[in-house]
Amino acid sequence: MSIGLARLREEPDRIRQGAIDKGEDPSVVDAALALEGKRRQLLGDSDSLKAERNVASRRIGDAIRAGAAPNGPEVVVLRQASTDAGARIETLNAELAATEAELEELLLRIPNPADPDVPVGDASANQVVRTWGAPLPKDQPRDGGGTWPRRPHWEVAETLRMLDLERGAKITGSGFPVYTGQGSRLQRALIDFMLDVHTAEHGMTEIWPPALVNAASARGTGQIPDKEDLMYVVPRDGLYLVPTAEVPVTNFHRNEIFETDELPVRYVAYSPCFRREAGAAGKDTRGILRVHQFDKVEMVFFEKPEASTEALEWLTGRAEVILQRLGLAYRVLLMATRDMGFVQAKKYDLEVWAPGVERWLEVSSCSNFRDYQARRMAIRYRPEPGAKPELVHTLNGSGVALARTVAAILETYQQPDGSLLVPEALQPYMHTDRVAR
């Protein structure tokens, strides 16, 4: 379940409109409402029959303890009453189970309504809310006059022996890049740099999660059943390779209740990410813009509901800090309802400028899920000490994904002589200010 039944009953109109805005079928909302009514009816009937049966059973126990014969007339009558109730319960429960299964099916098809400030429409309605830095031109003025053309990242990397796509294809398959030499060190440097900034400066707690998760976790964040095709599966052990650290880190607190003073809880996690990218064949085949395995530093927040709106802005800003320190030009997009995804309430994408391929590359996606994800995973908190638990709000965002950031660095910091300047922020980690042949 993702949309809450209470909310479904209380504000069906808003949920219906939310479905329409996201391009989903709104009639599902009414079908779910009808089934919910049926469910409550059946549940009430079943519960009162169970109460009857419990009373009868208790009386049998009392009678026997008081000295009645276990097969005496008094007990036989009671036993019959209990058996009869049991039979009717079984009939009702079968119907109830079918109803609940059907209802759950429908609820999974109701999207999380977008926040009121999200533009309605498809990708063309996405708004650029701000840009930072100036996108470099492909043709760069040369000191002595004229221009030189910036090369795409795969050419820069190959010249400097930082990347080996062919051997990656040999040992695993296409889309599994091998980073070599200073390329490998650049990976480590970026991971280290990002984790250091988010922990030491932004106060997040570092998590180093497993790279495989079980089915319950995959279900928790909605990877299955919806997106099973996107994941690598290990059927023999019933495990899934993580497509993002969001999956293990959000599930970290599945079925838990935070105490009042524990929130917010803010994690940052590095993990490799594995994506089959089925259906994307032919797109971005060159270089490392779309690969099956990449590395990412991910931020995952658990917030009090009243704080989540502001938390999304802060979260997005923390990802921006990384790009700013790396000196990469980027823009922030507020995603429109039909382009933001089924489960997000509000989402910003960060796109970095890659002057070699002359494209904006998505390196981060920062989302507020409100209580939608938390409901599926039963992650709650107590608003006051001793109060009834309520669902937390969850947020996450990349801070940031490596492969495309590496591409942007290679294309932004390449020099006319073929060497690469190391961004100042990375120099302490790379132990050099320049990579040359």
Add this chain to the structure above:
RNA sequence: GGAGAGGUCGCCUAGUGGCCUAGGGCGCCGCACUGGAAAUGCGGUAUGGGGCAACCCAUCGAGGGUUCAAAUCCCUCCCUCUCCGCCA
């Protein structure tokens, strides 16, 4: 991988078919006593669902089964601990 022992209300623990409507201790909250505290006493202290409410239903690792009735008996699975094997 093999053998054994376990998984009970935040923590520890009692519980071998009905007196379990899960008992006790610790912790926590409230009240009383106190100048204030400690100690002590009394009461309260899980989650989900249904009901206007009184209250009812479900949950003793998970899921099935036997029974009028399951924490308790049976089956399957998961996890933890100890020992052995293997291994970075």
